[in-house]
Amino acid sequence: MILERRKKYLQIALNSDLIEAGKIIRNLPFSDQIIIEAGTPLIKTCGVRAISRIKEIALERFSNEEIKREYIKTFPSLMKFLVAGNSTSRQTMIDYLAKKGKSSSFEPYVVADIKCNDLARKEIAIISGVQAATCLGVAPIETIDSFIEECKHSHIDSMIDMMNVENPLLVLKKLKQAPDVVILHRGVDETEIDKEKQIPYYQIRQIKGNYNVLVSIAGGDTIEEVERAFFNDADIVVVWKSFYRSTEETAKLAQRFYEKLKISVVSTA
């Protein structure tokens, strides 16, 4: 598994369009605890091009940041030039670092939310450069088994989305092998129409008590819901509504979520 078991992650679902997605990614805080999701509507609208573009932008955003940090660490005396807005180019920094035998190895974690329901092998084959993909928990068991196997084969994390599955444990019991991540999900339409529908927090410990998997919670969007999910032992929290339309507030929102996330990590350690 690519994700680390002891860490907590915030997953940002990008569902709008590629321009908005780019703006959001460029405003995200730099962290290996941020997961970027190419959302289903975006994939269905733009195809796999959406995934590769998101990956490109994320690489640009995060590896630039990492290069800058490494550069400052290696050449602390040059920091004042960067801070002063000196136009030291990315390539110059890479060249200097290379001379010191250093390079940037940070790879952003991107999830392709393909919501596979059939033809697992084919669907995994068309996505590339991602660290994880999703399959529906309501799909035939044969499909989920094949999906997990294909993910393993392709060295990416398998995520099973339990949206509209009443008892995820019953699905997990039928599988040949457990996935890397189980997503407990409250759909967008469900949430909007049935305000009473709750995120199934109680299932987190049920699942983690029986299977060595990470649990991701999707369907909440307030800072309180993110905190509550982590408090209830979730490893990943997926947010989307606040990010669905990019606003000038996006960076602030991400930063606020991230600050809360750090608090959660400390409190659960």
Added chain:
Amino acid sequence: MLNKKLSYLQIALNGTLSEAEGIIGLLPASDRILVEAGTSFIKAYGIQGISIIDRLWSYKLGKKGYIVADLKCMDRGFTEVIAAKESGAQAATCLGLAPIQTIDLFIEKCKELNIDSMIDMMNVEFPFEILEKLKQIPNIVVLHRGVEESEMSNKEIPYLQIHKILETYNVLISIAGGETFKEVRGAIFNDANIAVVWKAFSENPLQTAKLAKTFLREVR
């Protein structure tokens, strides 16, 4: 939009764009052939892919062809239907296992945009139970045996369900999961209105173009 008295053959395209182009070129031009942009195809090429298929098939027919966008919608019923309509599709699919709210929104939006709503009952043991819960019924119910299911288990095509549904609901029935002419004829013989094939086309387009011609000649 489809005529209940006719039977249709739906060709699902799940390969590459150039394969799709080749297959459309081989198909006999007929209103009784429906062309489907398969889920994997949509995930690979997006709505632009659907538009290209629409243009190719409509050109071949000499008029607007019937394109099914196999979205297998699971959430956000509204947005996906709008995207399908914009791409030129006449029908879109939603999973029977999606939340009921999603299916309701999906059907409502399809009606509003004047495209056929297809509910795919793959992995649904009792399609009836889903239909009962809906605010309004869809235009088409798809009874489905998945690709992995048919390859890895002996699961049968659910012919038995057809009459049960038709006795109660005024819908068209589509049967997916068969590949041979015998299976296609079996589905229509068992009162399905649409038979969906995909595998044979990707493995042997010439053979299946022949199947389509045989279908048009022998099945009414």
